[in-house]
Each structure stands twice: as structure tokens, then as C-alpha cells.
Amino acid sequence: MSAIFDLRPDVVHGLAEPVAPGVRRVTCANPSPMTFTGTRSYIVGRGEVAVIDPGPDDPAHLDAILGALEPGEAVAAILVTHSHVDHSPGARRLAARTGAPVCAFGPHGAGMSAAMRELQAAGFDLGGGEGADRGFAPDRLLAEGESVTGPGWRLTALHTPGHLSNHLAFALEGTGTLFTGDAVMGWTTTLVSPPEGDMAAQMATLRRLAARGGDRLYLPGHGHEVTAPAPLLAHLIAHRAAREEAILAALGAAGGGTAKSLAAAVYHDTDPKLLPAAARNVLATLLGLLAEGRVDVAGPLSADAEFRPA
Structure with a gap:
């Protein structure tokens, strides 16, 4: 923190x-x-x-x-x-x-x-x-x-x-x-x-x-x-911008990921009890990136969807 x-x-x-x-x-x-x-x-x-x-x-x-x-x-x-x-x-x-x-x-x-x-x-x-x-x-x-x-x-x-x-x-x-x-x-x-x-x-x-x-x-x-x-x-x-870049980097390194898996990768300094809330923030970021054409989604869009680099 x-x-x-x-x-x-x-x-x-x-x-x-x-x-x-x-x-x-x-x-x-x-x-x-x-x-x-x-x-x-x-x-x-x-x-x-x-x-x-x-x-x-x-x-x-x-x-x-x-x-x-x-x-x-x-x-x-x-x-x-x-x-x-x-x-x-x-x-x-x-x-x-x-x-x-x-x-x-x-x-x-x-x-x-x-x-x-x-x-x-x-x-x-x-x-x-x-x-x-x-x-x-x-x-x-x-x-x-x-x-x-x-x-x-x-x-x-x-x-x-x-x-x-x-x-x-x-x-x-x-x-x-x-x-x-x-x-x-x-x-x-x-x-x-x-x-x-x-x-x-x-x-x-x-x-x-x-x-x-x-x-x-x-x-x-x-x-x-x-x-x-x-x-x-x-x-x-600045923190939100850095989180966005970290999510994109983690997505690229893994070749894809869900909001939950990306939260675990990016929010490594966060109390585990707060990771579900962090995953919601990641999903909100991914939806914005999806609208901008910077990520894709595999299959139907949902809270548990797999996202990929565009």
C-alpha cells in the first residue's frame, strides 16, 4: 500500500x-x-x-x-x-x-x-x-x-x-x-x-x-x-494507469486470462481476502480495453470470460 x-x-x-x-x-x-x-x-x-x-x-x-x-x-x-x-x-x-x-x-x-x-x-x-x-x-x-x-x-x-x-x-x-x-x-x-x-x-x-x-x-x-x-x-x-499496463503485460505473458487469474498475477501485494474485489476492478479495466479494441474475449462475455491480447 x-x-x-x-x-x-x-x-x-x-x-x-x-x-x-x-x-x-x-x-x-x-x-x-x-x-x-x-x-x-x-x-x-x-x-x-x-x-x-x-x-x-x-x-x-x-x-x-x-x-x-x-x-x-x-x-x-x-x-x-x-x-x-x-x-x-x-x-x-x-x-x-x-x-x-x-x-x-x-x-x-x-x-x-x-x-x-x-x-x-x-x-x-x-x-x-x-x-x-x-x-x-x-x-x-x-x-x-x-x-x-x-x-x-x-x-x-x-x-x-x-x-x-x-x-x-x-x-x-x-x-x-x-x-x-x-x-x-x-x-x-x-x-x-x-x-x-x-x-x-x-x-x-x-x-x-x-x-x-x-x-x-x-x-x-x-x-x-x-x-x-x-x-x-x-x-x-497514475495508479490506475499503471494497473492497466500491468494487466496488459500479464495478459500478454500468459497469452490470456480471466479477471480472477489476472488479479492474482497483478495484485500480488494485496491481502488475499481482497482479491475478489481486485478481480472486479480487473474486469472493469478489461471491459474498457475491450471497448477500445486492445483486448479480445474468447466466447461469450461474462465475469469469468477468458480475455486475450488483441
């Missing part, structure tokens, strides 16, 4: 912590290899507040979020970065408790790229769907550039697909703070699992964020805050 990643395990579960002016963070006690120290939920503003990513369907975490509010404060809006079970199910329970609307890009699968829709429509079995909250149904759909506002705060949606097609980041206007969900995290690279995940879209998201000016602080869905976004983004972009 690169030294640029922040792997500090220190965390306080269930208690509100100030992490930026006007922003409090409550961490869910759901640590795992995929969530690191747990899902980070954020409370934005004072008085009438927004809650970003209420997390899983966990009554104790919901109580912790509501318990973090000061006397007289009320939840005015609930914003969800994407429909994975560690981020979105708590939104409906929080809405029932507060009456606040749930705001997001759309239900699970919304925003899927044309390339992924075509593969799905053709009936190819790409697997995927890990951790999907398929019943997620926001009250308000947020398109690119739309905002949710409250006293002294404005959160603007950025459509940031890649990890998931309906993924949003939220810019806290006038502060340089960006809530990045799982699109960019300071502790690891992002899982991209087709068809809802799309590596080409993830790379476009990383490049878009790198081109933005004024973002000084990232508050991700897992892990610590990122106080130097630019070098992290540069590393993530």
Missing part, C-alpha cells in the same frame, strides 16, 4: 466530531475490509442541518446521528452519495424520524453509462451488484449542479460515476470542502464493479476532480479527511 494513503485506525464510533467549520462527523460501528473503520456520516450546518450518508440500516447509528444534534436543531435534508448498503438504507429510517426529504441522483442503476447499459441489455452475465441497496428511492432527484440549501450552507451536487453509476459528491459552497463518498478516499483505491461500476467513468471522475479549482478538503465516506486532494488524485490516476 502506498505511503500516500492514510491508514490510521483511530476512530470514535457513535460520537459527533467537528471536522470542518460547520461540519460534524459521526462514524458508524460497521468496520470491515471494505468500509475500513466504518461509514462516515456528516451533519452540515447549524439550526436547520443536512445529513450526508446516514449509513446502513442501523438503529444505534441513527440514534447517534440524532443525538449529535443540539437542542432545537432539526434535519432539513438528507443527502445520499450512492445506493450501497453501507451508505443509503439509513436514509429512509432517518426520514421517517425527521420528516426530511431524501435527496440523491436516483435509484440504484440510475446514470449507468451507455456502454454498460448495452452490455446489460445484451444479457451478458457480468456479476456485480455487491452491496446494492436495490430498494433505494429518493424523494428528490439531484442532477449535476443542483443544490440543497439551508441557513448559511449550500451543498451542490456533482455527478461522479465510476464506483457506482448514481454516485454524487457534494460541494459545500464557499468553503473548499467536498464530500466525496466512495469516489475518492484517503485510505485506499475505489472498488469499481461492473455493470453499475465503470472504470472509464471512474477515470473521468478522477480527472474532473483534479481539474477543479478551490477544493482544499475532502471528507470521504470512509477513512480520514484528505487535506491535500491534488497529490492524492494524481496518485490515483
Whole structure:
């Protein structure tokens, strides 16, 4: 793991912590290899507040979020970065408790790229769907550039697909703070699992964020805050490019391979427990290379298909 990643395990579960002016963070006690120290939920503003990513369907975490509010404060809006079970199910329970609307890009699968829709429509079995909250149904759909506002705060949606097609980041206007969900995290690279995940879209998201000016602080869905976004983004972009070249080299050396076998060859420095997730990233990369004509596939396309050099 690169030294640029922040792997500090220190965390306080269930208690509100100030992490930026006007922003409090409550961490869910759901640590795992995929969530690191747990899902980070954020409370934005004072008085009438927004809650970003209420997390899983966990009554104790919901109580912790509501318990973090000061006397007289009320939840005015609930914003969800994407429909994975560690981020979105708590939104409906929080809405029932507060009456606040749930705001997001759309239900699970919304925003899927044309390339992924075509593969799905053709009936190819790409697997995927890990951790999907398929019943997620926001009250308000947020398109690119739309905002949710409250006293002294404005959160603007950025459509940031890649990890998931309906993924949003939220810019806290006038502060340089960006809530990045799982699109960019300071502790690891992002899982991209087709068809809802799309590596080409993830790379476009990383490049878009790198081109933005004024973002000084990232508050991700897992892990610590990122106080130097630019070098992290540069590393993530270079890392993905290097992985692509390594996959092509391994494919050429073996004369072919599946996503699983190539992951074992390329992700030799990865915890074996994470190799299934790495194989999903490899498949996402191979699908992009297939679309570019840089690899071929032997037989029907599937999650277990044999790929060959073009």
C-alpha cells in the first residue's frame, strides 16, 4: 500500500466530531475490509442541518446521528452519495424520524453509462451488484449542479460515476470542502464493479476532480479527511494507469486470462481476502480495453470470460 494513503485506525464510533467549520462527523460501528473503520456520516450546518450518508440500516447509528444534534436543531435534508448498503438504507429510517426529504441522483442503476447499459441489455452475465441497496428511492432527484440549501450552507451536487453509476459528491459552497463518498478516499483505491461500476467513468471522475479549482478538503465516506486532494488524485490516476499496463503485460505473458487469474498475477501485494474485489476492478479495466479494441474475449462475455491480447 502506498505511503500516500492514510491508514490510521483511530476512530470514535457513535460520537459527533467537528471536522470542518460547520461540519460534524459521526462514524458508524460497521468496520470491515471494505468500509475500513466504518461509514462516515456528516451533519452540515447549524439550526436547520443536512445529513450526508446516514449509513446502513442501523438503529444505534441513527440514534447517534440524532443525538449529535443540539437542542432545537432539526434535519432539513438528507443527502445520499450512492445506493450501497453501507451508505443509503439509513436514509429512509432517518426520514421517517425527521420528516426530511431524501435527496440523491436516483435509484440504484440510475446514470449507468451507455456502454454498460448495452452490455446489460445484451444479457451478458457480468456479476456485480455487491452491496446494492436495490430498494433505494429518493424523494428528490439531484442532477449535476443542483443544490440543497439551508441557513448559511449550500451543498451542490456533482455527478461522479465510476464506483457506482448514481454516485454524487457534494460541494459545500464557499468553503473548499467536498464530500466525496466512495469516489475518492484517503485510505485506499475505489472498488469499481461492473455493470453499475465503470472504470472509464471512474477515470473521468478522477480527472474532473483534479481539474477543479478551490477544493482544499475532502471528507470521504470512509477513512480520514484528505487535506491535500491534488497529490492524492494524481496518485490515483497514475495508479490506475499503471494497473492497466500491468494487466496488459500479464495478459500478454500468459497469452490470456480471466479477471480472477489476472488479479492474482497483478495484485500480488494485496491481502488475499481482497482479491475478489481486485478481480472486479480487473474486469472493469478489461471491459474498457475491450471497448477500445486492445483486448479480445474468447466466447461469450461474462465475469469469468477468458480475455486475450488483441
